[in-house]
Structures are given as C-alpha cells and as structure tokens.
Amino acid sequence: MAKHKIRVTVNGTGSEAEVESRLLLVHFIRDVLRLTGTHIGCDTTHCGACTVLLDGEPVKSCTVLAVQADGREVATVEGLEQNGQLHPIQEGFWEKHGLQCGYCTPGMMMTGYALLKSNAKPSEEEIRKAISGNLCRCTGYVNIVKAVQHAAARSR
Amino acid sequence: MIPASFDYHAPKTLSEAVGLLERYRDEAKVLSGGQSLLPLLKLRLAQVAHVVDIGRVPGLEYIKEEKGFLKIGGRTRESTLERSELIRGKYPILADTTAVIADPLVRNLATVGGNLAHGDPANDHPATMLALGAEVVATGPKGERTIPIDKFFTGLFTTALAPDEILTEIKIPIPPPRSGGAYVKLERKVGDFATAASAAQLTLGKNGQVERVGLALTNAGPKPVKATRAEQYLQGKQPDDEAIAEAARLASQDCDPTADRRGSVEYKREMARVLSARALKKAAQRAGGQ
Numbered sequence: 001m002a003k004h005k006i007r008v009t010v011n012g013t014g015s016e017a018e019v020e021s022r023l024l025l026v027h028f029i030r031d032v033l034r035l036t037g038t039h040i041g042c043d044t045t046h047c048g049a050c051t052v053l054l055d056g057e058p059v060k061s062c063t064v065l066a067v068q069a070d071g072r073e074v075a076t077v078e079g080l081e082q083n084g085q086l087h088p089i090q091e092g093f094w095e096k097h098g099l100q101c102g103y104c105t106p107g108m109m110m111t112g113y114a115l116l117k118s119n120a121k122p123s124e125e126e127i128r129k130a131i132s133g134n135l136c137r138c139t140g141y142v143n144i145v146k147a148v149q150h151a152a153a154r155s156r
Numbered sequence: 157m158i159p160a161s162f163d164y165h166a167p168k169t170l171s172e173a174v175g176l177l178e179r180y181r182d183e184a185k186v187l188s189g190g191q192s193l194l195p196l197l198k199l200r201l202a203q204v205a206h207v208v209d210i211g212r213v214p215g216l217e218y219i220k221e222e223k224g225f226l227k228i229g230g231r232t233r234e235s236t237l238e239r240s241e242l243i244r245g246k247y248p249i250l251a252d253t254t255a256v257i258a259d260p261l262v263r264n265l266a267t268v269g270g271n272l273a274h275g276d277p278a279n280d281h282p283a284t285m286l287a288l289g290a291e292v293v294a295t296g297p298k299g300e301r302t303i304p305i306d307k308f309f310t311g312l313f314t315t316a317l318a319p320d321e322i323l324t325e326i327k328i329p330i331p332p333p334r335s336g337g338a339y340v341k342l343e344r345k346v347g348d349f350a351t352a353a354s355a356a357q358l359t360l361g362k363n364g365q366v367e368r369v370g371l372a373l374t375n376a377g378p379k380p381v382k383a384t385r386a387e388q389y390l391q392g393k394q395p396d397d398e399a400i401a402e403a404a405r406l407a408s409q410d411c412d413p414t415a416d417r418r419g420s421v422e423y424k425r426e427m428a429r430v431l432s433a434r435a436l437k438k439a440a441q442r443a444g445g446q
Contacts (some may be wrong), residue, residue, distance in 0.1 A: 002163050021164035043157050045195050046347060048261055057264045063194045067164050068211060132346040133259025
C-alpha cells in the first residue's frame with residue numbers, strides 16, 4: 001500500500017492522519033501537525049537538528065518514516081514547556097547562553113532531555129558523547145554543555 | 157529530500173515478512189533500523205517498489221549465550237548492544253565496535269543485522285565479525301540456513317543473502333579463556349565512516365603463544381578485508397611487538413583501499429598498518445598476555 005492511516009501520540013496527544021509511505025517523520029511533524037519547532041538541517045542523517053524522541057529515545061526524524069511511528073509516542077520540543085513553565089533544559093539554554101542562531105537548539109534540547117532522563121548526573125564527557133550526533137556551528141559546544149549541566153542541577 | 161514512491165509493508169510475523177520478500181523479490185528491500193536504507197532512498201541512490209519493515213516482527217532483538225555461541229538477534233539495535241553488560245564485560249571487541257558506529261542518535265535505530273546485510277565495506281561490524289569468526293543465520297521460505305561470515309560478503313553492497321532471505325541472527329563462537337579482541341578506528345569526526353579501522357581477536361595458549369587469531373579491516377577494499385597472511389604469520393608466535401609489527405605490515409599490504417577525501421591510498425594503507433598493530437596489541441593485552 002502506498003497510503004496508510006496512522007495514529008501517533010505526539011507530546012501526549014493522539015493524532016490521526018493518512019500518509020504516504022514515503023512521508024518522513026519530520027515532515028509529518030512539521031507539515032501535517034504544524035509543529036515547526038523541530039528543524040530540518042542537513043536532511044542526510046548527520047546534523048541532528050531534527051531530533052525528536054521516539055518512544056522516549058532520541059532519533060533523527062529525517063531518517064524515520066512517518067508510518068514507522070504508527071502506534072508509537074513522539075516527543076518534540078513543543079512538549080517541553082509545561083503550564084507556561086520552561087523545562088529545566090530550556091532554562092539551561094537560556095541561562096547559560098547555550099545558543100546563538102538557535103537552529104540546532106530544539107534537537108540539542110531533546111537529546112539533552114533524553115540524557116537527563118537516563119542519567120540524572122552526567123559528567124561533562126557523558127554530555128559531550130550524548131550530543132555528539134547533534135551539530136552546532138555557532139557555540140563551540142561549551143555553553144551547550146553548561147546548559148545541560150544547569151538543567152541537571154536544577155532537576156535534582 | 158523525499159524518496160521516490162514505494163509501497164510499505166509492516167508484517168507482524170517472520171513468515172509474513174519472508175512471504176512478502178518471496179512475492180516481490182528484487183523489487184523489495186528489508187527495512188531494519190533504516191539508517192542506511194532511508195538515506196539511500198532519500199538521495200535516490202536506490203529506488204525500490206516495496207519496503208518490508210521488520211520493525212514489528214517480534215523476537216528479533218536479543219543478546220544471549222547459548223550452546224557455545226553468543227547469539228545476537230538480527231534486529232538488535234546498536235544502542236542495545238552498547239548497553240549490554242554481557243557485551244561490555246565479555247566481548248570488548250563488540251563494545252569497541254558499536255561505540256564508533258555513526259552517532260548515538262543513529263545507534264538508537266541502527267541494527268547489527270542491518271550493518272552486515274547492507275554489505276557496505278565501510279561499515280564497522282563486518283571486520284569485527286570476520287575477526288570473531290561469526291556465522292550469519294538467514295531465514296527464507298525454506299527455513300533457516302547458516303552462512304559463515306567469510307562467505308557472506310560477496311562484493312560491494314552485495315551479500316550471500318537471497319532476495320527472499322532475512323538476516324535473523326548472528327552467531328559468534330564463545331571465545332575460550334585467554335581470549336581478547338579489540339576494534340580500533342580512525343575517523344575524521346563522530347559519524348564518519350572509517351578512514352581505516354582494524355578488528356583483532358586473539359586466543360593465547362598456555363605459554364602465551366597465539367593459538368587462534370582473526371584480523372580484518374574496514375573500508376580497505378570493495379568488500380571487508382580478512383588479513384589472512386597476517387593471521388597465518390601470527391599463528392603459534394608470541395604476540396610481541398616484533399611479531400605484531402610484521403603482521404600489521406602484511407595486513408596493510410593485503411588491503412586495497414581507494415583514495416577519497418579521507419586520504420590517499422598510501423595514507424590509508426599506512427593507517428591500516430598502524431591501526432592493525434594497535435588492535436593486535438590491545439587484543440593481546442585483553443587476552444591476558446603481555
């Protein structure tokens with residue numbers, strides 16, 4: 001079949017759509033659901049700007065088909081803020097100036113968020129390793145690492 | 157970038173998946189983690205009429221020791237391998253390998269079976285599996301068959317798998333005591349394919365001599381390279397610096413890298429030598445030798 005009815009839970013809300021087989025998850029998120037916080041960077045599985053959580057694990061949504069997400073849970077940057085309160089990872093990027101142009105930031109935050117879920121007190125090396133699939137061309141990563149450390153301290 | 161149109165199938169059982177492959181044969185491609193296939197389809201370097209996603213087939217993701225073998229389910233994800241206590245404790249060569257495949261986000265989806273079945277000589281598991289003397293289990297319409305890893309890679313992006321077969325398991329003989337292995341890779345940055353990489357697995361005898369040895373190279377030819385002459389040379393010898401240096405020299409002579417942005421043929425050959433020596437030395441140390 002070239003078209004499929006899918007149901008994906010995005011940031012806790014169920015969404016149904018009929019999609020083409022070849023529709024990429026990132027296009028489903030941006031163009032169908034209109035959640036444009038998730039960015040498309042390199043589009044070739046390198047940069048990680050499109051990072052979202054699929055069943056809790058960070059993946060590059062430019063390299064997943066929307067149909068593969070059928071029946072699964074997706075978390076995007078829009079789901080981080082709760083009741084008008086920034087999530088500690090968002091606060092960390094704000095407080096530590098973890099961004100300049102901001103293009104990589106949603107992906108960075110999703111990876112950082114996933115890291116802190118599995119490792120509440122990561123070392124600098126663990127943070128650098130975790131974000132090694134997310135490219136930033138502005139900051140040199142120093143303040144991104146500080147932002148994740150800030151979030152780790154705030155979450156404890 | 158958007159792939160050309162295709163039909164997508166999500167079989168719920170292995171026999172259903174094999175049935176689809178039997179029906180569509182060369183027009184179908186198996187989607188495991190999709191981290192090689194989807195980029196190829198997006199770049200339109202490949203085009204297929206049918207994508208058979210085995211992501212919903214149960215029972216293909218496991219790591220266990222059984223009947224003398226370490227068995228890894230074909231769809232086992234790299235991140236699962238990386239986190240496995242069994243792998244980290246007993247199979248450091250596999251832990252070395254999985255940690256340098258692509259990046260952590262890709263490893264959350266990429267699978268060990270896919271890394272082999274893709275048949276890319278730049279992938280990292282092929283050399284490691286050659287060094288370990290692994291076997292691959294292929295499941296097709298007539299059931300299972302076992303393919304020794306040194307018969308598995310038949311050419312660039314080509315394997316011994318028939319169009320209607322799925323790589324369902326990797327079997328690695330459990331190494332005897334006094335064994336050790338290592339995978340050493342040179343990459344320009346995280347996520348890059350190897351400029352050169354070497355996988356070494358050794359078993360030492362009671363006098364410290366090499367009893368069994370596997371040595372293989374990544375991205376050093378049109379298919380993964382098994383350094384047979386180097387292996388034969390080391391057999392029965394003490395794995396000292398001199399013997400390792402000579403084995404590494406033989407390995408670098410027997411590879412056939414191509415020049416690209418990662419370096420010239422000469423440079424890659426030299427790196428194959430240096431990395432083979434390092435991998436052998438680390439393997440010997442882990443085997444409890446010198």
